[in-house]
Amino acid sequence: MGLENIALNHGWSQAFLGALIVMTGLVILSFAISQIHKLVAFWERRQAGPSSAAGEGPANQEADSASVEGAQCPLDFTTTLKIYRPLTESLGAPFQLKDLYQRAVEYDLPHPHITIRCLREDGHLVALGEGFFNWNE
């Protein structure tokens, strides 16, 4: 009974160590999960790079669908086209999607991968074959 019983049964050390272990465990887990989305984004960027260079292929489609998660195409493409069309002026026509993607990244545009995919799906970018595209006039 009393403080003696706590000391006799290593209560102080159990309480201190126990609290420390639980806190450490959850801090580590918390840190680890805070890094997951960064690692996932890094991984997806790595996949997106070579796949967009390959033009239209199965690998490209896979990378596209991976990057699409959690994001949606805009309902109105007017603004998107105003931003993206000038990017290809220096590339000439036709151009490759990897070049358009690189330009978009250089200008820090948000979600370039999904935006290009949406532009393709909505028919604003037309495939001319052999990995070349042009704007749908």
Add this chain to the structure above:
Amino acid sequence: MYDLLISFLTNTGYYFISQDFRYIIMILVGCLFLYLGIAKKYEPLLLVPIAFGIIVGNIPFFKGFGIGVYENNSVFHYLYFGVTTGVYPSIVFLGLGAMTDFSSLLAQPKLMLLGAAAQMGVFFTLLGALFLGFLPREAASIAIIGGADGPTSIFLTAKLAPHLIGPIAIAAYSYMALIPVIQPPIMRALTSRKERLIRMEDLRDVSRTEKLVFPILGVLLCCLLAPTALPLLGMLFLGNLLKECGVVDRLANTARNAIIDTATVFLGFAVGMSTQADVFLTPQSLKIFGLGALAFSLATASGVIFGKIMNLFLKKKINPLLGAAGVSAVPGSAREVHLMGQHEDPDNYLLMHAMACNSSGVIGSAIAAGVLWSFNIMG
């Protein structure tokens, strides 16, 4: 014939109940719990089976008939086997994992610290129980009530102090049901109105890949640290993986519906039956109830205070009320936090953030149970 009649009458429950009024008290407690569960809707999924178990378990009978939960080879003894071995709590955790969406936690990992802080109540109570003269194994079992997690409390008690399962389980579930009564005054006392008005930033979208990686990472990091938490956390994260992997929807559905429901019915009923008056109504049980209330209150207070401490270092302040949801009473404590936040500002939505703290509380209390079990195995 007269002798036979007398012999029969002295073996009826009426006779035994007239000999020991404690059974009547327990039956009344069972009726009160039924009232709270059905009329007041306080955690009915738990309270109804427990309450009916209390009534059934306190119908006295002639010992040796192989009827009661504490008699070998009785039907109820076999049902109770799932409690004493820790099988039911593990199964409940499987279902819990298949039900839980950890998105809010993944979106704001720092809230996990509040789940850890709320576990401090467990360790303060450990000291309190030892101070009152409980043996180390009993003290650890009582302390885990502060985790506010019924299955975890039952699991640890089954491993360390099986003779206390009845009072500890009843205390744990009672306090979980009484969250709307216990937590709000503590939350209000420890926070200013200005703090309660703090709004949390919107949660970012969490990708499927993150949700998929989390259970694998979680089981590895937590269980490598405290392997004794494996029966609980292993099942929790398995259930969550079934839910998130998207290729075993049938299994996930069964886990979060049929399996958890079955386990909850048997767990609640068996725990209720274990409260036989002659075993349950002891001065020790009263102490356990007192310490349980202390554990629960300290856990709530620890979470809130830690939230305030975090605010000293954070640029973007968090609402310290969220700390109260660090106890793992899912989703009761998260609901209370949300309601209190809305009471101060009807446009303040704290529920999803509070659920993040709740989820981390589940993980934290399972680790705490594992750690206490380890200490007592080693000790």
